[in-house]
Structures are given as C-alpha cells and as structure tokens.
Amino acid sequence: MPVYSDKVMDHFMNPRNVGEIEDPDGVGEVGNPVCGDMMTFYIRVKDGYLEDVKFKTFGCGAAIAVSSMVSELAKGKTLEEAMKIDAHTVAEELGGLPKNKFHCSNLGDEALHKAIQDYLGKKKQKEGKND
C-alpha cells in the first residue's frame, strides 16, 4: 500500500496556487528547516473575501499537498470562514495523512491564519492612523 493517498499524490504532483502575490495584503510563515517543513502563505483580500491565495513550501510530499489543499479550501472564502479551516479538515479533504506526518507537515492552516492575522493587524494600524 502506498504511503500517501491518491488525493495527497494529486496535490503533491499538481499543486494548486503555487507562487507569490506581489504586494500581498497579508503574509504568514510557519515552520523551520530543523523540523523539515516551511510554508509561506500570501493572501489578497477584497471586500472581506480571500480573492487570491498563494503559497511557497519547502518540505515533504505531505507538506506540499497540505499547502495546496489549504489554498484551494481558502480561496473565495470570507476571512471568518477561512479562519475556521483546521488541520483535521485539511487531512480529511486529502483522504488522510500518515500518522507521523499529521503534526509536522500539517501546518498549512496555521500559515494561512497567520497571513489573515497579518492582514487584520495591518488594517487596524491603517485605520488607527486614519482616525
């Protein structure tokens, strides 16, 4: 039996939304080379929706598939909805992840949430200045 599900392999071999967004509205980074996985998420926000989501990932097959799935799940969602995407949903949507990969490679939701928080923080700052 292969280690990864067909869905994981599909997202790994054909990842969706790889890349960066120029002048993104928010950026979120998680992971480090010691654990082996690093993810950076970029978001573009329009009227409270995630108009665009892109990512760059250094890591194993699972990490790349997770990033791809998170980007796909998040795109077009409201910020509130996107904040509800969690690691369990991602793993489920991918048809499961190997047990030992669940914690180390399933960081995509965190990276996305960080990008949204980054956006919200910047927005607050801007509004503060405008007051």
Place this chain on the structure above:
Amino acid sequence: MRKVYLDNSATTSVLAEVREVMMPYLGESFGNPSSLHDWGDSPREALEAAREQVAQLIGAKAEEIIFTASGTESNNFAVKGMALAQQSKGKHLVISDIEHFSVMHSARTLEKLGFELTLVPVDKYGLVDPEDVRRAIRKDTVLVSVMHANGEVGAVQPIAEIARITKEHNIPFHTDAVATAGTIPVDVKQLGVDALSLAASQFYGPKGAGALWLRRGVRIMPLLDGGVQEGGRRAGTENVPAIAGMGKAAELARLHLDERMRKLTVLRNRLLVELPAAIGHVAVTGHTEQRLPGHASFCVEFIEGESMLMMLNSKGVAVSSGSSCTSRALKASHVLLAMGLSHELAQGSILFTLGIDNTAEDINYVIEVMPSIVDRLRQMSPLYAKFTRAGKGGS
C-alpha cells in the same frame, strides 16, 4: 516507463542463482538441521556449506561464523554481547558518531544499564580520525565499535589503523561491515578487528540472513538463550533457506567482486560529476575517493529530500534520503549533522546506491529527469525565493 532501482543500500535484488539454492529448503529439504534422523542431514550440510562460503568471503575460519537474522541482529549481538561479557573488567564503550542505529541504540541501551559511552566525532567527509579513538579509550574501555563504511555517505573508515590502536590497548574491536562485506574487499586479518557484522541482503542474498564473525577466544554473551545452535551462542532453529542463499551470494560476491566494483565505480563517478553540473547548488556528501563503489550521495540546496524521492518515484526511479520527513522518527540524518551540515542542507539529502543490474542508460535517465524535478521543487521553495531575492539585491 523506465524503472530504475537505485536504493541498493536499502536492499539489493536477489540473484536467480541464490534463489535457486534456497528453494529445496522451502520444499522437500524442510528438516531441522539439529535433527539426528535423515531429515536433518541435507539442511545441516547446507548450513555448514554456507558457513564456509561466508567465511571465505571475509578471509575467516568457518567455525568463527555465527549466523543471525540480520545485520541489525549481528550489531546488537556484538555490542551488547561483547560489552556484557566483559563488564567485570569495565563499563566503558567507544563508538563513532555516525554508527548505524543498531549499534548506536544498542550502546544507548547499555548506557541505561550503567555503561558509559564516548562518541568519536567525524570530519566533514564523515571519516573518523583514529587518533580520536585513541583519545577516547580509557582504562575501563571494554569495546570499540566503528563501522567499516557508512551507508548514508559511503565513507570507508580507516579500520586497520583503528585496530592497531585497540590492539595496543588490548580492547576488543567490532566493525559493522554490513555496507562493505560482499561489496568491497573485506578481510578480517587485514582489518585486524575482533568481530565483524555482515548481512546477505546487501550483496544480492535474501533478507533474514546475517552473520557475526567473532575471532576465536573473544568473549560474548548470547542474546538468545535456548538450544545449542551456532555453538550455543545463538539459539533458535536456523533459517536454513536464507542462510543457504547467503552462502551462495557470498560465493558469487567473492568471485565477481573486482568486476562489480569496476562497473559500479564508473557509473557512480558519472553521477558524482554529472548530477551537480546538471542542477547546481548541490554538495556531494562523503569523501570522493574513500567511498563505496556504487554510492553517490548529495545534498541539494533549497529543497527537501522526500519530495525529491517521491517525484523521482513518479518517474520510475527509486532512491532514498536522510531528511527528517523521510525518517519515521522525523529527525534529520544524525550522520549528516555529525559531519557538520546545517539542518537546512541535511533536509536536501538524496542518496543513489547503484547495483550490478544498473546500466549507463539508467544513469543517463536519472541525469535527464533530475533537473526538472529539482527546478519544480525550487520554484515552490520559499528558501529558494529568498536566495534568488538576496542574489538580486546583492548584484
């Protein structure tokens, strides 16, 4: 799609001649070699023939060969068995920083039982300095164990020089020769060691057969107690088919060693030279000369090993990696870290171990498919993005 197996350090294939000698012991010659009736005769003869063949491969005497079930068992047996047999003399062990886990974790277990452990470092090529072994030796040292060659970086250690030092101090010296026996010349007299581990699955024999060579007079405590198989040092009914296969594989390895080495070295050198030229930002790990013939190992910058492995697999190529993600323990290779590589670089570890079936076309194919795989992963990598941005900023 082309299928290219380049993971011979995990296991080699099993030669047809080897499989053939195994078959009778899975069929009509099923008897127990310890039986006194006729059914025991043929299996017993097979066992003793294999013992002779394995002994010849390493320049040893047949009665000094103890069959085990794996290289891991041989290493456990040597480290624990030799240390425990001598604990009245002292409780200090010396091993290298890059031992296989079957040696490393055996030593750690002994630590829990009250032994003390000194780890000898390696240089950036993964080589042990014999003088470091000398410095590590104490009055209460009862065992030194340094592997003959490391399977991850291919570095062949100066075992004979280390043996001169252990002899001066009269300390038993074990070497894990799982990566070398049947692959390069291994002669227990020339190496000067007291115990040596080997495994059939590394030289075109079956899995489930290993051996520990133990110099006559060296003390060892059995790990498996029971009957008097293997001279009472390793109880349990012998795995006759696998051992018979190991014997045949040892004989073939001895007869074809030079020819195999020549062939593998040529192919491996192509990888060592052509792959870095084709993809850039790649470091060869290990030593370029003091290295196993079919062994080419690299660290590819900015990307991770498992993703390379999986993409190569989708192109029909089997390799391995020492990255965290590849190991079930999710830790980067202790070997690469001991050589002073950063975690970031160690994550890009990729290992091609060639076998006697590989051809020049296989190497062409790998060199053809690797650049696009590396490029795809680099395009996804935040580390590569940072690197290229820094490059632009600097120019």
